[in-house]
Amino acid sequence: MLSNTITIITLALSIFSFPTSSVAEVTTAIAPIAIDQDGWVITTDSAQPGNEAINALDNDEGTFWHSGYGPDVPLPHNLVVDMGNQYMVNGFSYTPRQDGNINGNIGTHSIDYSLDGNTWTTSAQGTWANDDTVKLVNFQETTCRYVRLTATSEAGNRGPWTSAADISLWYDTSFIAPAPQTKGQWALTIDFPVVPVAVAVVYNTGGILAWSSYDPAAFGGTGQTVTALYDPASASVSKELVTNTNHDMFCPGISMDFNGRIVVTGGDDAAKTSIYTPTSATFSSGSDMNVARGYQSSATLSNGRIFTIGGSWSGGVFQKNGEIYNPSNNVWTRLDGADVTPMLTNDAEGVYRADNHGWLFGWKNGAVFQAGPSKAMNWYTTTNNGGVTAAGTRSDSADAMCGIAVMYDAVAGKIFTAGGSPSYQQAAATTNAYIVTIGNVGAQATTTKAASMSYKRIFHNGVALPNGQILVVGGQEYGSPFTDDSSIMYPEIYTPSTNRWAIMAPMSVPRNYHGTAILMADATVLVGGGGLCAGCSMNHYDGQIFVPPYLFTTTGAKAPRPVINSVSTTNVAAGGSITVNTNSAVTAFSIVRLGTTTHTVNTDQRRIPLTPASAGTNSYRLTIPSDNGVALPGYWMLFAMNSAGVPSISKIIKLTG
Template sequence: MVRRQSRVAWRAVWGVCVGLLGGPAAAQLPEVEGRWSPPLSWPLSAQHVHLLPDGQVMFFGDLAGSGQAPYVWDPSADTFTALPLPPFNVFGAGHSYLPDGRLLLTGGHAEPRVGENRAVLFNPSTGSWEPAPEMNDKRRYPTNTTLPNGDVLVLSGETVGSGGTNALPQRWVNDTQSWWNLSTAERKLPHSPRMFLAPNGKLFFAGAWRSNLWLDPEGTGTWFGATRSLFGGRAYGGAVYLDGKVLLVGGGDPPTDTVELIDLNQPSPTWTSQSPLSVARRHHNTTLLPDGSVLVTGGTRAGGFDDRQGAVLHAELWNPETHTWHSLASGSVYRGYHSTAVLLPDGRVLSAGGSESSAELFEPPYLFQGPRPTLQEAPDQLLPGTAFPVRTPEAAQIKKVTLLALGSSTHAFDQNQRFLTLPHSVTGDGLLVSAPESNVVAPPGPYLLFLVNEAGVPSVAKRVQIGKVASRFSSVIAFSDVWKYDDGNVDRGTAWLASDYDDSAWKSGPGQFGYGDGDEATVLTASTPTQPTVYFRKKITLDKPVLAARLEALFDDGLQVWVNGVPVYSKNVGHGLDFGKYASGSTSNEYRRESLSLNDVPLNVPFVVGENIVTALVKQVGPRSADLSFALGLQVQFENFQEEHQRAISFGESWEYDDSGLDPGPSWMAPTFDSASWKVGVGQFGYGDGDEATVLASTRPARPSTYFRKKIHLSGPVTSASLELLFEDGVAVFVNGTQVFTRNVGRMAHTKYATGSLENARETVELVLEPNPFVQGENTLAVVVKQVGATSPDLSFDLALDVGVQVRAP
């Protein structure tokens, strides 16, 4: 069904007197305060709103799936298209975009205060609902957070009745379209927790509680402590992510006007107070704009749940450069509980929902600051870590290039929006722009690309797709992995560091380990007085050489780590392996991330292909220390090789040779053999045929054996090799003293002749490299050519060698 509604044309100058405490007394010029449209009649209250990749808007209300169809609104044509009913009531679902542009909806509304355990995918290209496997339990008001590889982590959600919360996080594994439980990360969280993927790859829980947390989503999941916000709790407050920073705006009961900012790019981030709003708010929407400013719309300044008597109608704008707020024009409809707002590709903001079946469009002041820049052309897909061209005739006037994830708003929170500033430079026909450096910065999926000029005016956005690029680092140990541990308060000396140490009597469990904080997956023994040292061991198998490594550690109070017996990290452990000594300093669940050098002295980390042992000890700061923590993550960058085919030896090259007829001894083929007295010549070698480049001595009787040696340098490990030989009558070839080929050679004795006759034979053979006789660097090839008998009239020899060498891929 298609429903079309006409709109009244906008007036050239339109304003509303608001007379609202904390708001402007009267509407002013739109270039100062922006401009609201009159209320637009909509088919239902848009309590969930999603900007689709094609620029249209999908929305639904509290009866979605219960006889009330969701709709798609086309902003350009101002038309509504009814969608098929979803398979269940998706009101109250969490939602976020997958890499392919489909929308994942998790949970919903089964009945009042009862969530749904189902999930569903909305496909914008077909307008259809696609099935997804059920979740582990019911969820109503969960939060979806997209991860760097395109998976989605789902947290919280009401199950049944007041206080019934789904505490078990689940990871939507996008490659297999299945769920993975984070079984070591169970934790009750508020409805719609404010979660953000941070620059360190962890998830940051910013509220609505005052206490913040980190969540490592790898393995079976690990929570650990972060900081505390400055305000005591921000229920139904705003939270947005821009360039690695999180801004919290208002919220609470009674609502607050306070605002605070945290920079997650810092190693130990803390909140800083910002200029306050003009009026306290809750149930408002906080929307990121193309220039990096933050728009706040709607909400109530009154206490209690959703008091429309305290309606706040004027908008406010936060300036990211001055960190100050500016009051804007007022709308005419109260947008409180279950109101929504999303940025449109043309820079306007759609405000809808609450208890009203209407919407309003807000034009921010930047749309009245002069002509827009023109984004003529840009790639459809952007790959992290690359640069891409953008065609624009106003290149010299562009101040910012920005990227915003598509909005997906409900419950005073947009779980999908994300703002990034992209570095750029001016070129001959436009701009050269740097894509986000990794998928940690920009998870794969659909985004809006904007150009913003020096006047702050944005272009109309181009929809682009951030592609998925495999991380250079692979996780080989996650915080939640199982370790062997010894908390028995016994001095183990140094033997426990060895790979072959017998730890069969040690306990085992998943991280994190500790006691006293309430976030432990494995609770350790707390002795009195506190034991100074606890030991940990873990074996890992690596199937490739390691190029680089990163260590992440969570600990309290001191930590030292070894890899294969070599110390690689130490903090607050002044006395090393001295069991009885306490830590030299105190930490509180400190999180540290270090890059390990594999080449520099003294830190020469001896990772090996095969089994490796990682060992750690954790020290308490003193005999009355009340808590202990340990978890460790290890990511490695494997050497990425490709096979490069090289001709290591060609026919006609120079060889050392011995045609004296004397026995050179048993070690003539060894790399260390002294061949300084041998002659030197070029192939082909021989006599009797007239085609020789180097004529060898001809003896009567014919000597049984003639010897050749040649050294070559190989730039990497050899993965394949083939020989091409010219010889008569018998031949044996050695590489670094190992025989790799023989023909018509019975016994290797100097005086023995060939066992058969071949006349100028040419033979090509693939060598079997098990074991592999070649080494990276210098190699010695040694060849003995045998005559068939004492009366043999001629001899021939030349050799070519082709190898496949493992070289590091660019």
């Protein structure tokens, strides 16, 4: 082991851009301060003479630490910092070597902390992109003395080497840790080799497929997409450049078909269709759309087809009516009767923005309900040439571009909407929230104004939780893409049964334009992304796991969770039933369809509460709703909840048509 004691000046953080939030009522400014490195001791498993560990703490990008050369010093490699005293820490940065040589850039890695240097806890894990940009990592605030960076792969797989020009740590003096039993808790940080602008749950592993564009940190290219796959079982992240579909899948429509395949349409390559098959972990080409689109939404229908509409951000600005995809024969068909005009917003930038990001919900008889973002709501039918019927306006709502819509109770036809603004950008967001209730196709929807959010939000995300609550996370007060200005750092949870909001523990990273959030199979939520602007400081290459309050006891301890021991079948048709055996008594069940999301839109996500009937001790019979428009076929997460409202880890089941 090499050990070096060093004395240096306080590290300046001028290379970083940290957000401040301006909501006067409760938002607190984030004030990170570099920890003075004077007296730090750094050790490493090996070092090449001339490139000792001290170089990673000299605040000089012209020098760097490099692991020892040769086959006798294989990966993994590590750097361990002893700060000499205990500090509150919630940030770490790694600067790769800056001499033009990329050998040793760290790929797969973990960041761990310890009070005594013997017992370690992982704060962040993942894979970094193979470039020389500074890697910034935020994680849950913790008190520690030791921090360890472990590299388990070289980013370009060029050899068993690791290098680092500089590392630094910081803390946030304004942060006061909230009680986890009432505010939830931020857990593991996942570092991605891309900005996760789009994410989808993979049914066979419960993992997360994430992608950006042709480049990990920029858009505007063509012909390829950089993707990453997060495996929660190992907390590992792999990276793949997808070129075989000739499709830059930035700003697409996304839908999950009945077989769990992820159908990605349009975007930068505006006519393309790419299909991800989880069992082979590969992309293949679908047929091109008839209309080139970007920023469109799509929705899987009760008959297994996929409907899309709008999308003038890419592929030309004109009237982009609906079309429909049949996965069984790989054919797109125009539906010119599905007129886009009734759903346009009155955006300051015109049609270019007015047909973006429709709030679409597949419903009964192959129809689609459009709940927004326009204040006008509509029914779209998909038989023959298609059609559109007005469904009323969303109460007193204005247009709400880049707001959210969540079907939190499909049995009752309940859709929750919140936030957004009259125009896509350079407009103030709103706190308004509504409950939209739908029934028969073509009938007028009813809208009830819900309690307002605590914060104005645009570019936020909404997640249906297993217990029927809705988590709202991220966003900013004033729509300004590619900035961290006016960031809302506090998530909120809405409870429909009480019409009340609760403010959650604050995030450490802004999640605004190109931020994402998605429900995981263990009932936690992965919140990530933001940015994707070449060379800017707002690129957030990470995600962090949010643990909702329902996973804690009233004393703040981890709550004992019910366990689903078995299910009678993992394939069940609409109207069919399954028997579920648990390890203890439970009082409620729900199923939540696996989600896909980008640009605030998640049309696959929906929740169905299930009423259990006793089938013996800790055994329950559940009946699936009989209409495929409600119980949309595909893959769902089945949760059991006990009398304290604590959900189990889910079992993945498939609803068939």
